[in-house]
Amino acid sequence: MVIRLVRRIAGTTAVCALGAALAACGSAQAPKSGSPAPARPAPTTKPAKPPTLPAGPGGAAPVFMNGPRTLGRTVALTFDADMTADQGPRAAAGEHFDNPALIATLRRLKVPATVFMTGRWADQYPDQARSLGRDPQFEVGNHSYSHYAFTGDCYGLPTVSADRMTSDVQRAYTALLRAGVPHPMPYFRFPGGCYDRQALRAVGRLGVTAVQWDVVSGDAFATDADAVTKQVLDGVKPGSVVVMHCTRSAAPTTEQVVRDVVPELRKRGFRFVKVSQLIGETPGHR
Numbered sequence: 180m181v182i183r184l185v186r187r188i189a190g191t192t193a194v195c196a197l198g199a200a201l202a203a204c205g206s207a208q209a210p211k212s213g214s215p216a217p218a219r220p221a222p223t224t225k226p227a228k229p230p231t232l233p234a235g236p237g238g239a240a241p242v243f244m245n246g247p248r249t250l251g252r253t254v255a256l257t258f259d260a261d262m263t264a265d266q267g268p269r270a271a272a273g274e275h276f277d278n279p280a281l282i283a284t285l286r287r288l289k290v291p292a293t294v295f296m297t298g299r300w301a302d303q304y305p306d307q308a309r310s311l312g313r314d315p316q317f318e319v320g321n322h323s324y325s326h327y328a329f330t331g332d333c334y335g336l337p338t339v340s341a342d343r344m345t346s347d348v349q350r351a352y353t354a355l356l357r358a359g360v361p362h363p364m365p366y367f368r369f370p371g372g373c374y375d376r377q378a379l380r381a382v383g384r385l386g387v388t389a390v391q392w393d394v395v396s397g398d399a400f401a402t403d404a405d406a407v408t409k410q411v412l413d414g415v416k417p418g419s420v421v422v423m424h425c426t427r428s429a430a431p432t433t434e435q436v437v438r439d440v441v442p443e444l445r446k447r448g449f450r451f452v453k454v455s456q457l458i459g460e461t462p463g464h465r
């Protein structure tokens with residue numbers, strides 16, 4: 180029900196945001212030199228309902244980790260746009276929680292990708308959020324409002340209390356819509372990937388599918404791009420979901436990793452898809 184509400188809001192917001200979105204499109208991520216930015220078709224109609232998995236017992240959100248292993252060599256690269264509520268002053272002081280060069284590289288290499296965006300990131304970088312949200316090469320999922328953990332003991336992250344979990348995810352959807360992401364996906368990635376039954380029930384109220392991964396790139400705080408590349412290439416199997424980050428300050432090697440990994444995986448016969456495609460190929464999806 181809430182998702183339907185979000186979609187209705189999305190429809191009205193899209194109209195309001197259209198002018199601003201067109202003006203901003205490509206401005207933040209224009210290639211530094213060389214080929215001009217490719218013309219992207221303006222989204223016209225509302226996309227079909229994204230595939231989701233059925234809820235578990237007690238309305239718990241279903242958890243998706245990877246697509247089918249037997250339907251060909253597809254792989255989904257996912258990029259988490261992390262930002263916590265208290266990092267605003269650091270951004271104001273010049274720290275980069277975005278990564279425009281990475282997005283430009285994904286566009287240049289024509290790699291479809293799924294971005295799990297925190298609401299706080301969308302508030303900080305609305306032009307980039309809007310540009311990603313209106314580009315059919317990408318889909319934008321929800322990564323909470325401010326990257327607080329949904330369980331205790333999750334990589335030292337502050338914790339969101341149980342009674343605020345549902346509203347935190349809603350707050351993130353509101354921020355994504357406000358930034359001009361017209362159709363955020365009903366996919367939620369838990370900060371740190373940490374969840375339990377209580378967390379699944381809380382986000383299940385929103386009808387989302389929780390999206391985990393089966394390949395950890397190890398790009399968070401990495402300084403050796405080759406090691407990250409190796410970890411991705413060693414881990415990817417048909418239907419894999421790879422977790423990476425689009426946050427320069429916390430994942431400085433990721434753009435280089437993408438430049439190395441993409442041609443190599445293509446050489447091995449892999450095709451890049453978005454998470455929605457893998458969910459749509461999963462038996463029992465809706």
Ligand SMILES: [Zn+2]
Pocket residue numbers: 259260261322326369370371
């Ligand atoms: Zn994250």
